[in-house]
Amino acid sequence: MDERGSALLRGGVSATRATFLELFFDLAFVFALTRISQRLIDDVSTHGRDPFRESAQTVLLFLALWMVWTVAAWVTSRYEPEQAAIQFVVVASMFGSLVMAVAAPRAFSGRALTFALAYVVIQVGRPLFLTLALRGHPRRSVTARIMVWAGFGAVPWLVGALVPTAQEVLWTLALAWDYVGLALGWPLPGRGAARASGWAVAGEHLAERYQQFFLISLGETILIIGLTFSGAAYSADRALAFTLSFLTTVLLWRIYFHRAGHVLADAIREARRPGVLGESASWTHLLIVVGVLLTGVGYELVIVHPYGGAAPGWPVFVTGGPALFLAARARFEYEIFGRVSRTRVVGVVVLLALAPLGRLLSPVTVLGLSALVLAGIAAGDAWRARGRPAEEPASPL
Incomplete structure (x- = not known):
C-alpha cells in the first residue's frame, strides 16, 4: 500500500x-x-x-x-x-x-x-x-x-x-x-x-461542519434583515417588521441548538456506524437550511411591505419557511433521540394553517404570529428541560 x-x-x-x-x-x-x-x-x-x-x-x-x-x-x-x-x-x-x-x-x-x-x-x-x-x-x-x-x-x-x-x-x-x-x-x-453511510469519518468534525453551515444560513438572514431595513425608508411599521424578523432568527437558532443541536457530535461519535447517522443528518440539514433561506426571503418581503403590497406568494415564505424548518428539526430530533416532541408537530400544523390567513391579515401580522408560534415551542423546550438532567443521545440509526 x-x-x-x-x-x-x-x-x-x-x-x-x-x-x-x-x-x-x-x-x-x-x-x-x-x-x-x-x-x-x-x-x-x-x-x-x-x-x-x-x-x-x-x-x-x-x-x-x-x-x-x-x-x-x-x-x-x-x-x-x-x-x-x-x-x-x-x-x-x-x-x-x-x-x-x-x-x-x-x-x-x-x-x-x-x-x-x-x-x-x-x-x-x-x-x-x-x-x-x-x-x-x-x-x-x-x-x-x-x-x-x-x-x-x-x-x-x-x-x-x-x-x-x-x-x-x-x-x-x-x-x-x-x-x-x-x-x-x-x-x-x-x-x-x-454509500457514505459505510465510510469511516470523523464524526465530531462532520457534525460541526453541518452546524457551521446552519449558522451561515442564519447569518445570511441577518444580512437580509439589515440590508433591507437600512435601504428602505424608515417607518414604525418597518421597524416592527425588522424587530420581528430578528426575533424569529433568534428563535430558529434557539430551537435548533436546544439539546439535539448540542449533542449531534456526541451522537455521531458514539454510533456504531457513524456514517449512517452522518449521511442522514446531511439530508436533514439540507431541509433545515432551505427552511431558513425561505424564512429570510419572507423577512425582506415583510420589511418592504409590512401592511400590504407584497408579492402574492409571500405567506409561503413567512409561514412556510419556519414550517419546513420545524419539520426538518423534528426529523433531526428523531435522528438523535429516537422521538419527536409534539410541540414541533403542532407548530408545523399551526404555521401551515396561518398561510391561508395571508389574504385577511397583513404581512407583519402573520410574521408576528409565526414568531409567536416559534416562541411557544422554545418556551416549551425550556419548560420540559427545567430541573431535569440533560438528555443523552439515543439514536435509532
Missing part, C-alpha cells in the same frame, strides 16, 4: 474541530447564499414573469451549490485537512464555488456556461485529483467511482448550458443524476456501491 496515499487519510491524531481553512472555505458560501436569496426575492417580486418557474430554477442552483459544499464536508471528514493535497482540493473547490455564486443570478441566461463549467470542474476534478493522490491505496476505488458518475453527469450540464431551449430539462436531469449517485453510493455495474 502506498504510504503517501495513506498519509492523506484521517488518523487518530487528527484534530476533531474544523480547520481555519474550512471556515475560510465557508466564506464563499456566505456570498453564495446571498446571491441565491436575492435571486429568489427577485423571482417572487418581479411582475410579468413566471415566478414559479424562476423559483424552481433558483432551487436547482441552490441544490448544485449544496452538493459542492456537502461533498467537501465529507472529504475533510474522511481525509486529513492539514495535508497540502487536501488543502489544495478545498481551495480549488472554494474558487469554483465563488465562480458559481457569481454566475448564479444569470445562470439561466448569459452565464449558463460559466456556472456549468465551474460545477463540472469541481465535481469531476475533485475526485480525479484524489484518485491520483491516493495512488495504490484501496480507498481510491471510491473516488474513482465518484469521478465516473460525475463524468457522465457533466454531459447534460454542459449541453444544457449550450442549448438554452433544453437547459432546464437537462440541468434537472443532471442534478438528479448527481443526487441519486450520492444517495445510492455511486453504484457501478459489477462493482456494487460505496
Whole structure:
C-alpha cells in the first residue's frame, strides 16, 4: 500500500474541530447564499414573469451549490485537512464555488456556461485529483467511482448550458443524476456501491461542519434583515417588521441548538456506524437550511411591505419557511433521540394553517404570529428541560 496515499487519510491524531481553512472555505458560501436569496426575492417580486418557474430554477442552483459544499464536508471528514493535497482540493473547490455564486443570478441566461463549467470542474476534478493522490491505496476505488458518475453527469450540464431551449430539462436531469449517485453510493455495474453511510469519518468534525453551515444560513438572514431595513425608508411599521424578523432568527437558532443541536457530535461519535447517522443528518440539514433561506426571503418581503403590497406568494415564505424548518428539526430530533416532541408537530400544523390567513391579515401580522408560534415551542423546550438532567443521545440509526 502506498504510504503517501495513506498519509492523506484521517488518523487518530487528527484534530476533531474544523480547520481555519474550512471556515475560510465557508466564506464563499456566505456570498453564495446571498446571491441565491436575492435571486429568489427577485423571482417572487418581479411582475410579468413566471415566478414559479424562476423559483424552481433558483432551487436547482441552490441544490448544485449544496452538493459542492456537502461533498467537501465529507472529504475533510474522511481525509486529513492539514495535508497540502487536501488543502489544495478545498481551495480549488472554494474558487469554483465563488465562480458559481457569481454566475448564479444569470445562470439561466448569459452565464449558463460559466456556472456549468465551474460545477463540472469541481465535481469531476475533485475526485480525479484524489484518485491520483491516493495512488495504490484501496480507498481510491471510491473516488474513482465518484469521478465516473460525475463524468457522465457533466454531459447534460454542459449541453444544457449550450442549448438554452433544453437547459432546464437537462440541468434537472443532471442534478438528479448527481443526487441519486450520492444517495445510492455511486453504484457501478459489477462493482456494487460505496454509500457514505459505510465510510469511516470523523464524526465530531462532520457534525460541526453541518452546524457551521446552519449558522451561515442564519447569518445570511441577518444580512437580509439589515440590508433591507437600512435601504428602505424608515417607518414604525418597518421597524416592527425588522424587530420581528430578528426575533424569529433568534428563535430558529434557539430551537435548533436546544439539546439535539448540542449533542449531534456526541451522537455521531458514539454510533456504531457513524456514517449512517452522518449521511442522514446531511439530508436533514439540507431541509433545515432551505427552511431558513425561505424564512429570510419572507423577512425582506415583510420589511418592504409590512401592511400590504407584497408579492402574492409571500405567506409561503413567512409561514412556510419556519414550517419546513420545524419539520426538518423534528426529523433531526428523531435522528438523535429516537422521538419527536409534539410541540414541533403542532407548530408545523399551526404555521401551515396561518398561510391561508395571508389574504385577511397583513404581512407583519402573520410574521408576528409565526414568531409567536416559534416562541411557544422554545418556551416549551425550556419548560420540559427545567430541573431535569440533560438528555443523552439515543439514536435509532
